[in-house]
Amino acid sequence: MLNTMDDNKYFKDERDKIIKGLEETYRKLIEFKKQKKTPIVVSKNGEIVEINPNEIQPTTSYWRKII
Known part of the structure; x- marks a missing residue:
């Protein structure tokens, strides 16, 4: 235990x-949407x-304060 x-x-x-996985997925989504030129x-x-997709950041960072 x-x-x-x-x-x-x-x-x-x-x-x-x-x-970390969600951040990487977000980055890949933005990259894909830019390549395909789709919203x-x-x-x-x-x-x-x-x-x-050209109007938003290609990366994001998530930080949460642990209580």
Whole structure:
């Protein structure tokens, strides 16, 4: 059985891997949309919105304060 410190480290490591994967997926999506010259379609405030991939950042970084 893991103790609390080991549990916290394990979950932090797993969370960091997931976030890194999501950031890489976002980067690849923007790159793909730029190559195909197609808009990114998202929902914003309940409305469908098309965004030109050249108008957004090709990378993102997610940092969350752990409480």
